Amino acid sequence: MTEPDWLAEDFERNRIRLRAVAYRMLGSLAEADDAVQEAWLRASRAGADGIDSIDAWLTTIVVRVCLNVLRARKSRREEFMGVHVPDPVISHPDGVTPEDAALLADAVGLALQVVLETLAPAERVAFVLHDMFDLPFDEIAPTVGRTPAAARQLASRARRRVQGTEVADPDVSGQQEVVEAFFAAAHEGELNGLIAVLDPDVVLRSDEGAASVVTVHGAAAVAGRAVMFGQRRGAIVRPALVNGAAGVVVTVDGRPVSVMGFTVVQSKIVEINVMADPSRLGRLDLTVLG
Structure with missing residues (x-):
């Protein structure tokens, strides 16, 4: 050779x-x-x-x-302005592929x-x-x-x-239940239901591209934004694993508009990272979701 x-x-x-x-x-x-x-x-x-x-x-x-x-x-x-949200690694909600597992070794979550x-x-x-x-x-x-x-x-x-980075609960199915409760409450406009699954100091970070990052702190403020999202017409929320943890891909008319990664600690959402940059969303391979 x-x-x-x-x-x-x-x-x-x-x-x-x-x-x-x-x-x-x-x-x-x-x-x-x-x-x-x-x-x-x-x-x-x-x-x-x-x-x-x-x-x-x-x-x-x-x-x-x-x-x-x-x-x-x-x-x-x-x-x-703000902290850039990296590209998420999106996997089927039932589990990651061997190649994704290599990318996500050492608990490389989105947070x-x-x-x-x-x-x-x-x-x-x-x-x-x-x-x-x-x-x-x-x-x-x-x-x-x-x-x-x-x-x-x-x-x-x-x-x-x-060292200050929160480590998600190891039970992914438990994480997914919390995220499902979050979206159910958002859809119904139930502020109390949202606040019940949010940590009081929760951080929501949304990277919309073009040097635009929105950061929201606190359960009340994040719940308010979630209620507005829940009223969005035509939005379909598809469960996914985002960097090995509970997350979703949101589509409108079949087109991805955001990927949301959740950090759930002790059954409370402590961090939500949203990648909503249109230029990067267009490069996502959503075939992994089936």
Whole structure:
């Protein structure tokens, strides 16, 4: 077998893992796919002669591609208002596919992906590589252009931000029951019913694209918006798993208008993340919902 052949074979063996790395780095499925493809182009041009660990080498390449994307994105988003809601991973409500499971390992829920969006590029790289993929800091340091000690500090700062992220109840069917109760109350205009399933400090975040993010705090305010949504004509709410947790895809006339991911903790909704960016919604593959 020639070097191009075995390199291509090794790359395909690593593709799912590399895509998972890129998704955690970028929070965008399309950009993750682009990063993996760019990594392959770079690897195939460079060749693997003298490389001791192909897996580590490929990971380094895709991480450097992602770091460039993050830095470019940061400069473009200087005037972005609010926290960007990443691309959701949508699965059938009965369970995730093996490839989705790889993307969502380490409990990469939508709420955690939102927090990762707030990190500086180097912090995100150090945290993802060390805390999610167990890479040592002496391997991470050259990628972010820091010493191992400085890379450790980057990951530590990121970890402090991430530690406040709510972890959803492990019982997905229980989560789904709470979400169903939320929409039933919204449809009926029952404010008390809505407030009963909402945490008092619930946060609703809606990313509508074009640098527009709406954030609503508190059960009363979120319930009020839910009642308005419940009166929307023609809206069909389709249950789904969103990043492995209870969620829905909302369509109007067969066209997706939003994806909603819920974080349910102790049977209360503590966070709702809505991706309603038309340009990104148009790229969703809803065939997984049947």
